[in-house]
Amino acid sequence: MKEGPDIAQIGALIGDPARANMLTALMGGKALTATELAAAGGITLQTASAHLAKLEAGQLLAQRKQGRHRYFALADDSVGKLLESIMGFAAGRGHLRHRPGPKEPALRKARICYDHLAGDYGVRMLDSLVAQGAIDAVGDGLALTADGESQLQSMGIDVRDLRSSRRPLCRSCLDWSERRAHLAGSLGKALLSSFFEKGWAHRTAGSRSVVFSPEGERQFLALFPAVS
Amino acid sequence: MKEGPDIAQIGALIGDPARANMLTALMGGKALTATELAAAGGITLQTASAHLAKLEAGQLLAQRKQGRHRYFALADDSVGKLLESIMGFAAGRGHLRHRPGPKEPALRKARICYDHLAGDYGVRMLDSLVAQGAIDAVGDGLALTADGESQLQSMGIDVRDLRSSRRPLCRSCLDWSERRAHLAGSLGKALLSSFFEKGWAHRTAGSRSVVFSPEGERQFLALFPAVS
DNA sequence: ACAATGCTTCGGTTACGATCGAAGTATGAA
DNA sequence: TTCATACTTCGATCGTAACCGAAGCATTGT
DSSP: OOBOHHHHHHHHHHHHHHHHHHHHTTSSSSOEEEHHHHHHTTTTTHHHHHHHHHHHHHTTTEEEEEEEEEEEEEESSHHHHHHHHHHHHHHHHBBSSSOOOTTHHHHHHHHEEEEEEEHHHHHHHHHHHTTTSSSSEEEEEEEHHHHHHHHHHTTOOOOOHHHTSSOOOEEEEETTOOSSEEEEHHHHHHHHHHHHHHEEEEETSSSSSSSHHHHHHHHHHSSSSOOO | OOOOOOOHHHHHHSHHHHHHHHHHHHHHSSSSSSHHHHHHTTOOHHHHHHHHHHHHHHSEEEEETTTTTEEESSHOOOOOHHHHHHHHHHHTTOOOOSSSOTTTTHHHEEEEEEEEEHHHHHHHHHHHHHHHSSSSETTTTTEEHHHHHHHHHHTOOOOHHHHHHHSSSSSEOOOOTTTTTTEEEHHHHHHHHHHHHSSEEEEESSSSBEEEEEHHHOOOOOOOSOOO
């Protein structure tokens, strides 16, 4: 009767509230120290250390020693994908941890989903790219058109370089707040990075939300007009 | 710091081995009674009853009373999708519960993934449909072509009828054994059903594996030739 | 009406794991 | 060397939830 992969193990890893909070914190894409993660989980350093060891043994996290710090990050983007998919599922069932708090609106507007843009702005960007003919959407799949490639090159994104990576260029990712797709994959990552580099937006301290500057917001909205 | 949906709750639900076994058993697509699920989980009826109540409260399961039996099934196909995605993740990390046992080969060859065909045969079917031009694959997305529609109609599948459902027609689903995509969605379901109706294949008792009859296998392989 | 089957509820036990204080190790700075 | 910071390991406590036996409902069959 015991068939297939062991889903209980990773379920249990994600199932502890402290660990779930730490993982959620790491969805911001930045590597964090054990101390920071302890704060995110609302537990002491010793307890966090035990949790982190388990998460690492389960291959959900990877650690990088750097001086006397120990940085933890999600093992790879498949972990981020998994977590976001569970979030989407949980949100669909109304399993929200809290009724919409003060920070929720900012999160819904624009946030980091591991390494790309999600939330209202993330959905808008993808919709707009599809409407402009830069991306072809078939079912759940996304593909960059020749037209879109030149369009992105002119925005300073080296598509050819991205293609060389093993990671898929375009990937749709379901948004837990909007319940619609936004752009993931290496292209999604590159776009978000370019927004940061241009100074259009920056990440906030202890949160996954992305804050746009007034000028950056203007540019973003002009570049990705709303789709009817 | 507490942001976003509560992934810990569903993680915990899936994280218990007994519950995970019951959910895995339900991935076979058939509704099962509490007694059957207790056996699948390796626990007594009382314990199973408590677990089932929790799973139902968490909206992972739906129950249907029928006479003095109580049938449990996955709440909807999004639950199946979630479980399969976790399985894919777990398999990728080598978190297999057992080293490949006697039943593994049959599971790898052909099995039910909630309501459609997975495993080697599932992958072959999709590859073949794509090679024949019946389905367009763009990135991860799948779309039925006009050509494919008539092709399927001639196989006795009423595509127009399927279109009317809210569920997507084509959907790709990542296989944990093959690590490649197979066909899900209402079309995937309809195809598997037709194989059962034609007597090409049948499901096995307490397992998710699908067994083809010699004649059914011949027909299937002829209809979906291997792709280079 | 009575028995049989299928499942739930109750009560009590048990075991596991999350937690933290305290002590130990490693790295860097003074 | 000495101190400070960052983290891990140890040891003990505690709470929760998984578990089962027994009793209680509910439905069906005779």
